[in-house]
Amino acid sequence: MRAIGIILAGGNNHRMRELSQKRAICAMPMAGSYRSIDFTLSNMANSHIQKVAVFTQYNARSLNEHLSSSKWWDFGRKQGGLFVFTPVVTADNTNWYRGTADAIYQNLDFLKKSHEPYVVIANGDMIYKLDFNKVLEYHIDKKADITVVYKEHAETANMERFGTITLDEDSRIVDYDEKPLEAKGDTVSCGIYIIRRRQLIDIIEKCAEEDRYDFVKDVLIRYKDQKRIYGYKLDEYWRNIASVEDYYSTNMDFLKPEVRDYFFKQYPDIYSKVDDLPPAKYNPGARICNSLVASGSIVNGVVENSVLFKKTYVGNNCTIKNSIILNDVYIADNSVIENCIVESRSTIKEGSVLKGEGAPRIVIERNDRFVM
Amino acid sequence: MIKKEMIAMLLAGGQGSRLGVLTSKVAKPAVAFGGKYRIIDFPLSNCINSGVDTVGVLTQYQPLRLNSHIGIGIPWDLDRNIGGVSVLPPYEKSVNSEWYTGTANAIYQNLEYMESFNPEYILILSGDHIYKMDYEEMLNFHKEKGAECTIAVMPVPIEEASRFGIMIADEERRITEFEEKPAQPRSNLASMGIYIFNWKTLKEALIAMAQQPALDFGKHVIPYCHEKGAPLYAYEFTGYWKDVGTLHSYWEANMELIDIVPEFNLYEEYWKIYTKSDILPPQYFSAESRVERCIIGEGTDIHGEVYNSVIGCGVTIGKGTVVRDSIIMNGTVTGENCELYKAIVAENAEIQNYVKLGIGDETQNDTAPHIYNHGLVTVGEKSVVPEGVTVGKNTVISGVTDRSDYPDAYLASGKTLIKAGEQ
Numbered sequence: 001m002r003a004i005g006i007i008l009a010g011g012n013n014h015r016m017r018e019l020s021q022k023r024a025i026c027a028m029p030m031a032g033s034y035r036s037i038d039f040t041l042s043n044m045a046n047s048h049i050q051k052v053a054v055f056t057q058y059n060a061r062s063l064n065e066h067l068s069s070s071k072w073w074d075f076g077r078k079q080g081g082l083f084v085f086t087p088v089v090t091a092d093n094t095n096w097y098r099g100t101a102d103a104i105y106q107n108l109d110f111l112k113k114s115h116e117p118y119v120v121i122a123n124g125d126m127i128y129k130l131d132f133n134k135v136l137e138y139h140i141d142k143k144a145d146i147t148v149v150y151k152e153h154a155e156t157a158n159m160e161r162f163g164t165i166t167l168d169e170d171s172r173i174v175d176y177d178e179k180p181l182e183a184k185g186d187t188v189s190c191g192i193y194i195i196r197r198r199q200l201i202d203i204i205e206k207c208a209e210e211d212r213y214d215f216v217k218d219v220l221i222r223y224k225d226q227k228r229i230y231g232y233k234l235d236e237y238w239r240n241i242a243s244v245e246d247y248y249s250t251n252m253d254f255l256k257p258e259v260r261d262y263f264f265k266q267y268p269d270i271y272s273k274v275d276d277l278p279p280a281k282y283n284p285g286a287r288i289c290n291s292l293v294a295s296g297s298i299v300n301g302v303v304e305n306s307v308l309f310k311k312t313y314v315g316n317n318c319t320i321k322n323s324i325i326l327n328d329v330y331i332a333d334n335s336v337i338e339n340c341i342v343e344s345r346s347t348i349k350e351g352s353v354l355k356g357e358g359a360p361r362i363v364i365e366r367n368d369r370f371v372m
Numbered sequence: 373m374i375k376k377e378m379i380a381m382l383l384a385g386g387q388g389s390r391l392g393v394l395t396s397k398v399a400k401p402a403v404a405f406g407g408k409y410r411i412i413d414f415p416l417s418n419c420i421n422s423g424v425d426t427v428g429v430l431t432q433y434q435p436l437r438l439n440s441h442i443g444i445g446i447p448w449d450l451d452r453n454i455g456g457v458s459v460l461p462p463y464e465k466s467v468n469s470e471w472y473t474g475t476a477n478a479i480y481q482n483l484e485y486m487e488s489f490n491p492e493y494i495l496i497l498s499g500d501h502i503y504k505m506d507y508e509e510m511l512n513f514h515k516e517k518g519a520e521c522t523i524a525v526m527p528v529p530i531e532e533a534s535r536f537g538i539m540i541a542d543e544e545r546r547i548t549e550f551e552e553k554p555a556q557p558r559s560n561l562a563s564m565g566i567y568i569f570n571w572k573t574l575k576e577a578l579i580a581m582a583q584q585p586a587l588d589f590g591k592h593v594i595p596y597c598h599e600k601g602a603p604l605y606a607y608e609f610t611g612y613w614k615d616v617g618t619l620h621s622y623w624e625a626n627m628e629l630i631d632i633v634p635e636f637n638l639y640e641e642y643w644k645i646y647t648k649s650d651i652l653p654p655q656y657f658s659a660e661s662r663v664e665r666c667i668i669g670e671g672t673d674i675h676g677e678v679y680n681s682v683i684g685c686g687v688t689i690g691k692g693t694v695v696r697d698s699i700i701m702n703g704t705v706t707g708e709n710c711e712l713y714k715a716i717v718a719e720n721a722e723i724q725n726y727v728k729l730g731i732g733d734e735t736q737n738d739t740a741p742h743i744y745n746h747g748l749v750t751v752g753e754k755s756v757v758p759e760g761v762t763v764g765k766n767t768v769i770s771g772v773t774d775r776s777d778y779p780d781a782y783l784a785s786g787k788t789l790i791k792a793g794e795q
Contacts (some may be wrong), residue, residue, distance in 0.1 A: 032653065033652050071446060122451070243780060255656075264653040264671065269652075274649060274652070276447070276646050278405070278406075278638035278645070279638075280628070280666055280667065281666070282663040282667070284664050286659060287662065288674075289658075289659050291656070293654065294654040294655075296639070298639070299464070303657075
């Protein structure tokens with residue numbers, strides 16, 4: 001594909017509650033064996049984008065560890081590859097990324113040194129499959145300056161993130177509302193854009209001159225009449241992880257056969273870092289019901305309607321219901337966990353009873369762990 | 373200058389004919405094991421965990437699966453600038469082109485490969501054992517003893533000793549005598565087929581013995597070195613080591629993995645076993661599923677009941693199906709309402725609805741009782757077992773079979789059903 005990719009993997013927000021302490025949303029474990037950024041990265045790899053930059057600044061350790069090798073997504077090429085850009089102090093800049101446009105500006109050299117004519121910009125916290133070649137074809141077809149991927153009838157939780165849009169008959173965006181107080185429609189921007197590289201450099205440089213830092217507010221909304229901004233409709237599954245509720249429900253979506261079939265069985269595949277874990281093991285007393293279990297887990301208890309991530313240990317006589325257990329959690333014998341999200345590397349003491357009321361409860365427990 | 377202290381040569385060319393239809397299309401080292409692994413993963417992982425980063429893999433029989441599994445060695449971190457993993461098939465030469473005719477002959481034909489690394493020591497491995505071993509410790513022993521050749525041995529029950537090559541050693545562990553499969557064993561130290569040679573000693577022996585037909589380590593090279601008076605030592609290994617050369621020992625080794633604390637533990641962090649895995653998604657269990665005493669690979673969908681079994685990656689177990697004491701390899705689809713008892717189903721097979729495997733008495737197999745025994749049902753890779761048939765014990769099925777192959781929808785115990793032709 002004649003484009004480079006930019007993944008905005010910047011931040012986290014208060015609506016992720018305690019889950020935001022540890023990592024950026026992009027690095028959130030997802031669907032048992034993946035992390036959120038895998039979906040966008042895999043989409044780029046599968047669209048044959050050869051050069052991808054990931055902009056990140058919020059607690060990037062998890063993300064860096066995950067992206068430590070570009071082999072997994074097949075970006076380990078001599079031409080191109082995977083680049084991770086965190087903010088750096090230079091003679092003329094000591095700022096963090098002050099916004100998405102600023103993140104691009106601070107790394108403008110990456111754009112200038114590339115020679116591909118187009119840029120695909122996407123956020124790293126979205127769960128979807130998309131062939132960017134189709135979006136680019138549409139973009140060229142419409143003679144658009146910028147193409148914005150949108151989704152109709154999106155759930156309200158996603159409204160304020162990238163704004164709602166209004167289109168004319170030709171799919172040109174005529175109105176763009178950022179974080180509307182009262183949503184005019186339920187057509188939302190998915191936070192995925194295609195733009196000509198030279199055009200992007202011009203716009204971003206102009207933004208920087210005027211001390212404007214946000215891609216949505218200062219580029220898309222400000223330029224909506226001046227530039228030809230078109231919408232590309234995404235019909236398939238798309239979710240954005242912006243809150244604990246989104247996170248919980250998106251993971252639970254993977255218990256549905258149609259969602260699993262779409263992501264796991266149909267071409268193309270989603271890739272992730274390989275962890276070299278042994279197969280999951282089920283000892284006497286295990287009873288698993290409508291659940292996903294990732295490799296390296298050992299289960300001795302009852303698991304219902306839950307997602308168990310890698311290396312989960314479930315002790316004897318435990319019951320886990322409607323919960324999400326993140327990587328490397330140890331649950332000692334006789335524990336009950338219901339409606340919870342258990343943060344990775346937690347150790348749950350023997351006989352614990354943890355139940356969420358209404359919203360899923362977030363459990364972070366750092367206890368000593370004695371393992372053979 | 374390129375220099376490696378020790379390089380490994382891994383013999384992976386054998387067919388392993390006692391695994392029956394499991395090796396009809398793949399070499400034995402490429403046979404699936406333990407849910408997500410292949411047998412060769414164990415010696416390869418041992419190499420990298422022992423700090424041996426140069427491995428030549430000698431292939432000959434059905435190498436396709438092996439080649440694509442090994443690739444450039446990425447899963448084992450054996451993709452190196454210098455060294456790493458190299459697949460070494462037999463090749464045509466200006467004179468005397470031949471296949472690998474014996475274990476040592478295969479090594480002899482690759483003298484040039486070994487020479488290019490300037491090694492001090494050569495580690496000879498075979499690709500058909502399940503074990504975890506630190507070759508560095510063995511090398512330390514080799515150096516300490518001033519040996520020219522060290523043979524890894526393990527104590528076996530004396531009544532089984534006549535099945536192995538037996539080493540007789542003094543207190544210093546220096547080998548004084550050895551016997552190949554002796555009727556009256558005088559020691560219980562069995563050779564594991566793992567050798568460390570001084571490069572000079574090995575090179576000299578191989579060149580001297582080059583004209584020997586079917587040149588073999590146990591039969592020719594070791595005796596030659598012994599006669600020349602080279603110090604040979606026995607390195608005793610007491611950990612878990614399993615030869616998975618027969619269908620029954622292969623089945624047993626898999627079943628040992630599902631013990632609550634198995635003797636061979638795959639869950640140890642400090643000695644990981646690496647493999648190439650293509651399938652990543654987690655496993656799914658439906659509301660009707662039941663699993664107990666199992667290990668299960670990635671991306672498998674379980675809608676039925678699975679007990680005491682080892683299930684590979686990307687397998688589907690249909691609703692109402694019961695699987696007991698069985699091994700099901702990657703990509704196999706089992707339909708609804710089946711029953712599988714002591715079955716070994718190879719990769720990408722299809723077991724259609726209402727099939728029963730392993731029902732009836734233990735009649736001896738009619739064509740190869742030394743291969744198909746112990747009541748096992750073996751289904752070859754990409755085979756199809758049609759809807760509604762019942763299959764007895766000590767049976768084997770290979771190829772795309774249909775109802776016309778099963779009179780009265782039944783394959784009696786001890787029968788062989790191998791359909792030739794392209795699958």
